[in-house]
Amino acid sequence: SQQGEEDPQALSIQEGENATMNCSYKTSINNLQWYRQNSGRGLVHLILIRSNEREKHSGRLRVTLDTSKKSSSLLITASRAADTASYFCATVERSNDYKLSFGAGTTVTVRA
Amino acid sequence: SAVISQKPSRDICQRGTSLTIQCQVDSQVTMMFWYRQQPGQSLTLIATANQGSEATYESGFVIDKFPISRPNLTFSTLTVSNMSPEDSSIYLCSVDIAGGPANEQYFGPGTRLTVT
Incomplete structure (x- = not known):
């Protein structure tokens, strides 16, 4: 079963704007990860944040984690047309730490 | 990192038939997984492919419908048996190359299956 719920389901922004998407989950986690999928292809790992971390950066990506609210956010700054994709959060639960449980995903469209 | 290839990349099959999907990794890995992504949906884990033993299936997935082989540490197959349109x-x-509590996974490009 899916652990994460993401919002919004879809997001359309202009090139250069920032995109923010959120992920909520239900159980205690070991870590939370964000992945990108272009046009139904394979997923690409973006960033991993551990349960004892609150914020992490990678290039134009910023991820936050609030374990008290069981939620995470992904911010993409200065978006580009190439950022058009579906973004998924995935959690590693403490009770099942061998596998990822994926959220429903957010589809981001960046208009040129 | 790991480079993963899958064959076929896509196929159109008739209901009642079976399709075997191959997954090849460029290095030896312990943990290998198979996922299904239904149209417009997220990913659902089908099973963990174990080398030298039976696969471990998630709730809702059974070996008779999705038999998996893992003959070595670089290769696995998933068969979708007795297909229906719902299997599209x-x-x-x-693969997870780091071991331990799940780290980043590397994904193959996927096999797009349409059942008519």
Whole structure:
């Protein structure tokens, strides 16, 4: 079963704007990860944040984690047309730490 | 990192038939997984492919419908048996090369299956 719920389901922004998407989950986690999928292809790992971390950066990506609210956010700054994709959060639960449980995903469209 | 290839990349099959999907990794890995992604949906884990033993299936997935082989540490197959239109999905394999509590996974490009 899916652990994460993401919002919004879809997001359309202009090139250069920032995109923010959120992920909520239900159980205690070991870590939370964000992945990108272009046009139904394979997923690409973006960033991993551990349960004892609150914020992490990678290039134009910023991820936050609030374990008290069981939620995470992904911010993409200065978006580009190439950022058009579906973004998924995935959690590693403490009770099942061998596998990822994926959220429903957010589809981001960046208009040129 | 790991480079993963899948064959076929896509196929159109008739109901009642079976399709075997291959997943090849460029290095030896312990943990290999098979996922299903139904149209417009997220990924659902089908099973963990174990080398030298039976696969470990998630709730809702059974070996008779999705038999999996893992003959060595670089290769696995997933068969979708007795297909129906509801099996139309993208099937993806992935690997976790780091071991321990799940780290980042590397995904293959997926196999897009359409059942008519």
